Amino acid sequence: MVYLxxxxxxxxxxxxxxxxxxxxxxxRVFGKCNNPHGHGHNYTLExxxxxxxxxxxxxxxxxxxxxxxxxxxxxxxxxHRFLNYxxxxxxxxxxxxxxxxxxxxxxxxxxxxxGRLHRxxxxxxxxxxxxxxxxxxxxxx
Amino acid sequence: MAESLHVELGxxxxxAASHRLHSAQLSEAxxxRIYGKCNNPYGHGHNYTVExxxxGKIDPATGMIANxxxxxxxxxxxxxxxFDHRSLQDEVxxxxxxxxxTENLCIEIFxxxxxxxxxxxxxxxxxxxxxxxxxxxxx
Numbered sequence: 001m002v003y004l005x006x007x008x009x010x011x012x013x014x015x016x017x018x019x020x021x022x023x024x025x026x027x028r029v030f031g032k033c034n035n036p037h038g039h040g041h042n043y044t045l046e047x048x049x050x051x052x053x054x055x056x057x058x059x060x061x062x063x064x065x066x067x068x069x070x071x072x073x074x075x076x077x078x079x080h081r082f083l084n085y086x087x088x089x090x091x092x093x094x095x096x097x098x099x100x101x102x103x104x105x106x107x108x109x110x111x112x113x114x115g116r117l118h119r120x121x122x123x124x125x126x127x128x129x130x131x132x133x134x135x136x137x138x139x140x141x
Numbered sequence: 142m143a144e145s146l147h148v149e150l151g152x153x154x155x156x157a158a159s160h161r162l163h164s165a166q167l168s169e170a171x172x173x174r175i176y177g178k179c180n181n182p183y184g185h186g187h188n189y190t191v192e193x194x195x196x197g198k199i200d201p202a203t204g205m206i207a208n209x210x211x212x213x214x215x216x217x218x219x220x221x222x223x224f225d226h227r228s229l230q231d232e233v234x235x236x237x238x239x240x241x242x243t244e245n246l247c248i249e250i251f252x253x254x255x256x257x258x259x260x261x262x263x264x265x266x267x268x269x270x271x272x273x274x275x276x277x278x279x280x
Contacts, residue, residue: 097150
């Protein structure tokens with residue numbers, strides 16, 4: 001098994017706010033992430049595909065193809081967007097790193113034509129990230 | 142579908158500390174042979190990076206595995222405050238016995254953080270420099 005990782009960056013704004021909570025509760029739970037005008041990050045996404053190297057091409061998955069999938073599914077959807085308002089998949093969810101990583105997983109998994117999606121790692125900053133795996137297949141890379 | 146996903150939260154912290162690698166079970170000559178300049182009696186220091194990963198259910202009300210304010214307070218109290226700008230073998234009880242290698246530091250930090258009540262500690266990674274990384278998963 002070989003693990004291939006492709007990285008990409010996008011920039012987006014978001015806001016943490018749960019309409020079921022009072023203004024004070026929102027402020028207490030989310031702190032400055034609750035700022036009504038939102039704030040933004042430079043996100044770094046690492047997508048890891050697991051598979052065997054094809055005996056003819058030597059590839060787990062053609063990187064060009066993966067790059068196009070990431071461009072179409074992630075960059076076009078999320079780059080320079082306000083995640084709460086412009087990404088339908090995040091509607092009614094708090095766009096935390098955990099939830100954005102999960103949404104990215106669900107967008108990408110059905111689109112991977114060869115190998116299987118092994119891990120999505122989303123960095124919101126150098127010191128904060130979320131990892132997403134299919135349950136039971138964590139480990140390696 | 143989302144229920145069958147395993148999500149981990151990763152957080153990185155930084156502290157600076159000094160240490161000296163010296164084993165009481167070895168002779169002076171052996172200590173010097175094994176640890177080289179890390180055996181310098183006056184010690185030396187590093188800027189350490191600690192990366193922790195935690196798993197758990199994402200709370201639908203907050204979208205979080207753990208609130209960073211709670212996590213940061215826990216890690217600061219258990220690891221950053223007692224280690225930052227300290228001499229590890231002189232000021233951290235565990236390293237009066239164990240040699241303060243980054244392997245042992247990883248294990249000590251794991252033991253200090255594994256009781257975090259909100260999420261399960263999956264791994265501790267310590268980078269002594271950007272070229273040396275160590276990881277411990279509790280087993």
